[in-house]
Amino acid sequence: MHGLEFRLEFLIGLLGVVALLGQLARMIGVPYPIFLVLGGVGVGLIPASPNVELPPEIIFLVFIPPLLLSAAFSSSPRDLRAHARPIALLAVCLVFITTGAVAAAAHFVIGLPWAAAFVLGAVVAPTDPVAAEATFRRLGVPDRVHTIVSGESIINDGTALVAYNIAVGAVVTGTFSVAQAGLEFLLVSGGGIVLGYAVARAVTPLYGRLGDPTILVVFTLIPAYFSYIVAERIGASGILAVVTLGLYVGWQAPKRFTARARIQSYSFWTVLTFLMDSLLFILVGLEFPLILDGISEYSFAQLSLYTSLVCGAVIGLRLLWFFFAPSSVPALDRLLRTRYLRAPWQERLVMGWSGMRGAVSLAAALAIPLQTQAGAEFPYRDLIVFLTYTVIFATLVFQGLTLPFLILHLGVKDEGNEDRMAELDARVKATHAALERLDGICDEETIPDRSQARLREIYEERIRRYESGLEAGRVTDEYRESSEAWISWRRELFDAERDMIVTLRDRGEINAGVMRRVERDIDLEELRESG
Numbered sequence: 001m002h003g004l005e006f007r008l009e010f011l012i013g014l015l016g017v018v019a020l021l022g023q024l025a026r027m028i029g030v031p032y033p034i035f036l037v038l039g040g041v042g043v044g045l046i047p048a049s050p051n052v053e054l055p056p057e058i059i060f061l062v063f064i065p066p067l068l069l070s071a072a073f074s075s076s077p078r079d080l081r082a083h084a085r086p087i088a089l090l091a092v093c094l095v096f097i098t099t100g101a102v103a104a105a106a107h108f109v110i111g112l113p114w115a116a117a118f119v120l121g122a123v124v125a126p127t128d129p130v131a132a133e134a135t136f137r138r139l140g141v142p143d144r145v146h147t148i149v150s151g152e153s154i155i156n157d158g159t160a161l162v163a164y165n166i167a168v169g170a171v172v173t174g175t176f177s178v179a180q181a182g183l184e185f186l187l188v189s190g191g192g193i194v195l196g197y198a199v200a201r202a203v204t205p206l207y208g209r210l211g212d213p214t215i216l217v218v219f220t221l222i223p224a225y226f227s228y229i230v231a232e233r234i235g236a237s238g239i240l241a242v243v244t245l246g247l248y249v250g251w252q253a254p255k256r257f258t259a260r261a262r263i264q265s266y267s268f269w270t271v272l273t274f275l276m277d278s279l280l281f282i283l284v285g286l287e288f289p290l291i292l293d294g295i296s297e298y299s300f301a302q303l304s305l306y307t308s309l310v311c312g313a314v315i316g317l318r319l320l321w322f323f324f325a326p327s328s329v330p331a332l333d334r335l336l337r338t339r340y341l342r343a344p345w346q347e348r349l350v351m352g353w354s355g356m357r358g359a360v361s362l363a364a365a366l367a368i369p370l371q372t373q374a375g376a377e378f379p380y381r382d383l384i385v386f387l388t389y390t391v392i393f394a395t396l397v398f399q400g401l402t403l404p405f406l407i408l409h410l411g412v413k414d415e416g417n418e419d420r421m422a423e424l425d426a427r428v429k430a431t432h433a434a435l436e437r438l439d440g441i442c443d444e445e446t447i448p449d450r451s452q453a454r455l456r457e458i459y460e461e462r463i464r465r466y467e468s469g470l471e472a473g474r475v476t477d478e479y480r481e482s483s484e485a486w487i488s489w490r491r492e493l494f495d496a497e498r499d500m501i502v503t504l505r506d507r508g509e510i511n512a513g514v515m516r517r518v519e520r521d522i523d524l525e526e527l528r529e530s531g
Contacts, residue, residue: 014279014282014283015275017039017043017282018036018274018275018278018279018282021035021036021039021278022035022274022278029138030400030401031130031131031132031134031135031400032130032134032274032277032278033128033130033131033277033281033356033358033359033396033400034131034396034397034400034401036277036278036281036282037281037392037393037396037397038397039281039282039285040281040282040283040284040285040288041285041288041393042285043282043285043286044284044285044286044287044288044289045285045288045289056366056367056368056369056370057367057369059363059366059367060228060238060363060364060367061225061228061229063276063280063359063363064161064228064238064239064242064360064363065221065224065225065227065228065238065242066221066224066272066273066276067273067276067277067359067360067363068154068157068224068239068242068243068246068360069220069221069224069242069243069245069246070246070269070272070273071150071153071154071157071243071246072154072242072243072244072245072246072247072250073220073246073247073249073250073253073269074250074269075150075151075154075246075247075250076250076251077247077248077250077251079147079151080147080151080154080155080247082147083144083147083148083151086148087148087151087152087155088155090148090152090156090321091151091152091154091155091156091158091159092155092156092159094156094317094318094321095125095126095156095159095160095163096159096163097317097321098121098124098125098313098314098317098318099118099121099122099125099160099163100118100121101121101313101317102117102120102121102124102125102310102313102314103117103118103120103121104117105309105310105313106120106121106310109305109306109309110306110309110380110383112379112380112383112384113171113379113380115167115170115171116167116171116378116379116380116384118163118167118170119164119167119168119171119368119384120310120384120387120388121167122160122161122163122164122167122364123160123164123361123364123365123368123384123388124310124314124357124361124387124388124391125156125160125163126153126156126157126159126160126161126357126360126361126364127149127152127153127156127354127355127356127357127358128153128356128357128358128359128360128361129149129150129152129153129354129356130277130356130358130359131356131358131396131400131403132149132354132356132400132403133146133149133150135400135403135404135407136149138404139404139407139408139413140413141347141350141407141412141413142347142412142413144343144347145343145347145350145351145354145412148351149351149354154243154247155243157239157243157360158189158192158237158239158240158243159189160364161237161239161360161364162185162188162189162192162237162239162240163185164364165188165237166184166185166188168368168369171372171378171379172369172372172373172378173372173373174372174373174374187235187236188235188236188237189237189240190236191231191234191235191236191237192231192236192237192238192239192240192241192244193237193240193241193244194236195227195230195231195234195236195241195244196227196231196240196241196242196243196244196245196248197244197245197248199223199226199227199230199241199245200223200244200245200248200249201248203219203223203249204248204249204252204256205256206219207219207220207249207252207253207256207257207261208255208256213258213260213261213264214264216257216258216261216265217261217264217265217268220249220265221272223245223249224242224245224246227241227242227245228241228242253265263524276359277358277359280359280362280363280366281359281362284362284366284385284389287366288389290382291382291385291386291389292386293382294381294382294383295382295383295386298383303386306383306387307387307390307391307394310387310390310391311390311391311394311395314355314357314391314395315355315394315395315399318352318355319349319352319353321352322348322349322351322352323345323348323349323352346410346411346412347412349406349410350403350406350407350410350412353399353402353403353406354399354403355395355399356392356395356396356399356400357388357391357392357395357396358392358396361388361391361392362388362389362392364388365384365385365388365389366385368381368384368385369381424466424467427462427466428463428466428467431459431462431463431466432463434459435456435459435460438452438455438456438459490526491526494522494525494526497522498519498522501515501518501519501522502515
């Protein structure tokens, strides 16, 4: 089997495997990327599995724009700015140090040419926070840990992949200059950011004019591909163009999107990201036998040494950075004063251990061209892909599975409940704003007294519930228990409503369209009550 000429039944089978792996991960309670990397290898090693050779030229175009846009879209520029200095140090300095160190190891020990060695270094430099974020949410780590790890990933994707493109270009063309590469990095990066910002400013006003939520959600994806393609055509960074677009549109979305569009957008990007991640891991698993054939000249001992060397460099450098690099120079420590630098050693260890690699590194490795401009094979391509996959495997499986135990053992937990208090305060203010608007509506329009009283009762009950937590100054056990009991009771009532709606449909008293409309309103109300 060559390229993407999949039979329909094979594609359906892949989707079935993806769904099964995701469900197994949920049942066991581990982040789904860990199961994807394990499942990808397992599927590829099944004798009956077809051999797949992915066309490199379509990997970045198909997979990278939606993956980067989704990550940027859900991020907060304000939070990134609040931790800009530590994130910049990680996303720029640590990326370049990791790229250089891995390249040096690959050149002097493995024997890769410098340009190809830098390709490997740039491929394994960017982090993927999906597995770490899932663990953070479950265990409740401090917000700054979550913000720095996720923010670092958004920015280092751009810096690492720009360096990657320059290194690949050096291999393909056969020419490389450090000074020229540095200038090219600045021009390519700046061009991508400017283009992404221009496209974002142009398309954002359109979101408020698109009445159909489905069209609006799809239209969030189209500018990402447009930005990426145009940037690459003019020699700018398509990656940074997409990241810039996603950050700007994500910040503006609450003002431009309707309620239904926001709900559909969240569901759309959750499903799309999961499918993109899953298909990448499964497809590279199917390509794994071809990769193994391409490195058959290496012994098991050699591959083990090379893998240990690259994985050790990637993991070790990150840990050393978090403990020594920012504070090793007193002047630098004084210049870059942030909460990150003053974080306790337990938090720094958790952040250092959270540098898993994932889908972006995998896509970059698979996107390496098969040939140079001279027609020769890209040097050591199969070995680079293999080493990339082993780094992803080691970091996701080893670090991903041990991260929860590390967090619990070190006691890294957010004890302040600042987010919960801020949420309750925001809910109170929003509810008061609704009551003020209700007064204005009642003055402007004729609303029956009974309807006014009912609306006021609903909003005032919400205020009483929210303020009961704020008055204590923290989330007390009593408030937490009462909130959980409230949600449990409401869930039973919602289930009773849904059961009755389905019964009415089964009796023929209402049609399926009526049932779906009522059921949708019940579902939305349940989502609102559960927070």
